[in-house]
Amino acid sequence: MPTLVQVKELKQLEPIKTGVADVLVTFDVLGLIFPDSLVQIYASGRSDTSLTPADLKDEVELQVNEHVGYSTILHLQAGAFLFLHFCPRTTTNGVLDPDIDAQPFDSFCTVIPLTTRAVLPPSPGALAAPVITSIEPHQATLHNEGSIVVRWSASNEFDKYHFMFTDSFPPPKSEVGFHEIEIEAPRSHGFSFRIQPAFARRTYTFKVQGCKESEVFPDECSAFSPDSTATMPKNTNSLREFLRFSNVQLNPGIRSLGAAAFSAGIRGMMRL
16 A cells, blocks of 8 residues: 555644744554655645645655654645645655656645635724733732723724623634623723723633724724733732732721621632
8 A cells, every 4th residue: 555644634823924824734644654754745726746846845754653643834825725735755765756656756645725814914094903001910809809900002093992801711713702891982092991800710811992983984993903811810818918908907806807808708808
């Protein structure tokens, strides 16, 4: 049986870029593996086997007794329709053999179509998305639940913002599963929003969109900013630090805080 490649996975890696697509390739090898053999991976716009050296993207060395679990990352053109050619090759004295079993080596290539994704550059005049500039976790205190303050700036002047967040991780790939808040902020170049309550050890994901209001036409909005994430830290275990954050003194004793504060116990009061 000739050596053949069985592709198991093709996956474009995040983040999606404008020029280059990073694609994870995983494959197995069927048939006999000869010593010093390899798999060449070509990418071209044609499904036939008219391959050129310029189409060669990577070479993966094969091990005689290993048939599964080969992988590599290809750097391909983003936003393109391509055919990937996985071609087993043998060598003689360190030189690639042009034929396998008296047939051209490219007769044994496995061909897989792939369309890579790309981030489209903004069109002229398009509104730039706001930029999240800071994420500030604030631990729970005696008086307030834990919170996260998210701040952003904008190069364009906006009248409102659509702020979205979720504590699902990994975050949903669509807007379903996000909470959305519309914030009125006329003629502004940035704003902020406090998420409260925010719970310890949860990972939150945020994004924001800016919009210009019009009395006649629909709102003109930017794209959403790239996702930003933050994990809410665990609250302090120190009663002294907790009371300092709460701006109170333990005097003359814990009962001086009032029944509402300590009735759930020390750990409950400190949100632990």
